[in-house]
Amino acid sequence: MSYYDVDAILTDAQKVPCTFELTVPGLGHLEGNPGAEVKEGTKLELPLWLAQMLAITPAGTKPGMITLDLPDSLSQKVTNALRADPRTVELRSLAPHFFNLGTRMLDLFEEEELSDLLTESFKLRAKELADHAHNPRGALGEGAEFLQGLDENERRLFRATHEGAKAVRAWLVGMQKK
Known part of the structure; x- marks a missing residue:
């Protein structure tokens, strides 16, 4: 798929369920609470592109910020x-x-x-x-x-x-x- 593939863009925008593995300050707007923190164990649906970036970490490092679940x-x-x-x-x-x-x-x-x-x-x-x-x-x-x-x-x-x-x-x- 190319960078300008509309179907790929729309696929990446689909929301997938995620669970935060650590508390993150300042991301409360993701759950409708601007300025607050997202607590460890919070379950949210995030766009696939964002969830993928937050879930994947380099090999040998700590686990990602979130874990992804199947939609x-x-x-x-x-x-x-x-x-x-x-x-x-x-x-x-x-x-x-x-x-x-x-x-x-x-x-x-x-x-x-x-x-x-x-x-x-x-x-x-x-x-x-x-x-x-x-x-x-x-x-x-x-x-x-x-x-x-x-x-x-x-x-x-x-x-x-x-x-x-x-x-x-x-x-x-x-x-x-x-």
């Missing part, structure tokens, strides 16, 4: 639903950039099982998405609910697949006229 969009309840049937989960309501957020969190956490689950979920959802992109009637009828729950990556993939299928149909019609 609600990657909670046990959501992962169980993805294991059952990823096509039924409305990802957009969980996080508009669900798969980008998952990728960023996997950069910070070593969760092999979560990585495999997100990969398999994306594959299954992409198959369903391609089916709807090639069959416009399905997208307007029974598939409308599925398509409303797509995250931003899936929406881009749907548009590209739909445009590709449309271009192939136009090419075939052109070939038949010759």
Whole structure:
């Protein structure tokens, strides 16, 4: 992703749960109390970009200022639903950039099982998405609910697949006229 990638910027702005590991004076505005200190053990939701900077420290030094937790969009309840049937989960309501957020969190956490689950979920959802992109009637009828729950990556993939299928149909019609 480039520096100017809007999706990356929006992913970094998503809030993630954090726990402060030490008392920090002057950061009370983060919890709505300007000028106060944030006490050790305080749980807050911070934008991913800020949480990452506060959590990561050089190797061999003291622990970071905060510890990061997985966001609600990657909670046990959501992962169980993805294991059952990823096509039924409305990802957009969980996080508009669900798969980008998952990728960023996997950069910070070593969760092999979560990585495999997100990969398999994306594959299954992409198959369903391609089916709807090639069959416009399905997208307007029974598939409308599925398509409303797509995250931003899936929406881009749907548009590209739909445009590709449309271009192939136009090419075939052109070939038949010759």
